[in-house]
Amino acid sequence: MNWFLAKLVFRIVCGSGTHTAQFEEQVRLIYADDELHAFHKARLLGEGDCLKEGSLIGVQWKFIDVCELHLLAQSTDGAEIFSTIKEEANAEAYIRSIQKMASQLFQRSLHQFTCLNSMSIGS
DSSP states (O other): OOEEEEEEEEEETTTTSOOEEEEEEEEEEEEEEEHHHHHHHHHHHHHHHHHTTTTTTEEEEEEEEEEEEEEEEETTTOOEEEEEEEEOOOHHHHHHHHHHHHHHHHHHHHHHHHHHHHHHHHH
């Protein structure tokens, strides 16, 4: 098992959402076997947080995706390490860039997982 830092991105929508787009970036600690499992675990945390945060009246957090993972040493599972809120003039472009980073991260994680498993099978 390894510790990873994962960056999760959320969109914040207040009221009808007619304001400048706001995004929160959080850095979380994830404890997982490998990068692929860390990626999926971080996604589950993000999706779960939207359910909890959705109870605030007039404010919604919408989970966009996980866009970064970094291997670390030991600490506390799921702890929030960093958070920032951004306003973006072009919300759709920002969301597309986060989703693209998430897709690349997933592909890299899947490739690492496949290579590690093929090496252990071949040994």
